[in-house]
Amino acid sequence: MAALISGAIDLGGTKIEARLFDHAANTQDMRRVPTPRDNFDSFLAALVGQIRWLEQVAGDPSLPVAISIAGLIDPRTGIATASNIPVSGRNLSRELGEALGRDLPLINDCMAFAYSEAHGGAGEGAATVLGLILGTGVGAGFVIRGDLPPRHAGLAVEIGHLGMPARALARHGLPIWPCGCGRDACNENYTSGTGLRRIAEWAGLSDPDPVHVAGRAATDPEAARVMEIWADLTGEMLYSAQLMLDPQVIVVGGGLSNIPGLPERLTGALKRLRLGQVSLPDIRIAAHGDSSGARGAALMAKAGKA
Ligand SMILES: [Zn+2]
Known part of the structure; x- marks a missing residue:
């Protein structure tokens, strides 16, 4: 052994x-x-x-x-x-x-996820890697030149609990939903797997399962619309991350990373929101699941x- x-x-x-x-x-x-x-x-x-x-x-x-x-x-x-x-x-x-x-x-x-993907994973070789988990909730970690930055209070990159911009909710007429952290309208209430399901329920889809909605998007206009809203809101969240951290690579893991064409979808959403013509981070899917x-x-x- x-x-x-x-x-x-x-x-x-x-x-x-x-x-x-x-x-x-x-x-x-x-x-x-x-x-x-x-x-x-x-x-x-x-x-x-x-x-x-x-x-x-x-x-x-x-x-x-x-x-x-x-x-x-x-x-x-x-x-x-x-x-x-x-x-x-x-x-x-x-x-x-x-x-x-x-x-x-x-x-x-x-x-730990971000560290893994920066070492022999989808972020290998990048100077800065944001590891983003889109699962039941949303969380992230950040690696700079192969190392985790020192933490003062032990926080990771708590992007799931930053507020979703009011402009984004207004754009789609979405309500303010409460978050498990005790506040309202946190990013993860809209961008996690739970959030995607909730958007699908709000839109009246009979089958709001996130994987099913993503799978139907190519042929079902209602599912496609839900996925567009979800990607737009997730783009807003990534835009916040870009403004604060300016990562070279964003590696996406968690259940929603299995959505077909996810990097292209999120890159498109981010491109529509970006500041001027600044370079976009490279969005990739986690290598180690x-x-x-x-x-x-x-x-x-x-x-x-x-
Ligand atoms: Zn929250």
């Missing part, structure tokens, strides 16, 4: 996935358990169990392991904030370290960057 060089945990609201990677960052083994959501103790026990499994399979109790978490860890206080994992308000780093007998790094999943966050965490653990 000498080829197994690092491990990662993908910690989300539905599953705790443990993955072992070889020297080329390919998955060698994987085990998935459901995320206990009722209380912290059962959650912590499940997480420790997954890490012990990685150590056992690798035959190495000091195997480099990093944890990609769908949440935020404040680097100054260690306090976690997550909406779908029972860790909010807890010092997860410290409590996990005490349970394991060693400290493991915790990395925001969107940052659902395992990209874990892969990024494993690469960081191996490189000692996490």
Whole structure:
């Protein structure tokens, strides 16, 4: 088992996935358990169990392991904030370290995704890479010359919770929808998979499933219209990212990255909004799919960057 060089945990609201990677960052083994959501103790026990499994399979109790978490860890206080994992308000780093007998790094999943795609992924070679996940929600991470920028409060690129511009909602006559973060009309309420479904329901489509709507767009004018609205609003969100971060490459992952022709559709939307004739970022689809966050965490653990 000498080829197994690092491990990662993908910690989300539905599953705790443990993955072992070889020297080329390919998955060698994987085990998935459901995320206990009722209380912290059962959650912590499940997480420790997954890490012990990685150590056992690798035959190495000091195997480099990093944890990609769908949440935020404040680097100054260690306090976690997550909406779908029972860790909010807890010092997860410290409590996990005490349970394991060693400290493991915790990395925001969107940052881990961006790191993965910047290293041997769709953003390889670019000076700046914005990794954008369009899934149930929307999140992003940013890599500059191969490194994650230092974080003050542990935030990633929280573009999903920037406000959707009023001009964009007015253009389509869309209502202001509330967000799970407690505010209203955040980008992700319109641009995530959940948002696309909601736009389809608002438009009166009988089958609002996001994948079905995207699949019907070539032949069904109503589905095509919904996809145009969604792409226009997603273009507004990308335009905000361009104005703030000016990335060379935007790598898109998450469930909506499977929409046929997505890079062309989003590039077209961004082109209509752009400032003057400024160059556009190159929009690409993630190379490492659902395992990209874990892969990024494993690469960081191996490189000692996490
Ligand atoms: Zn929000």
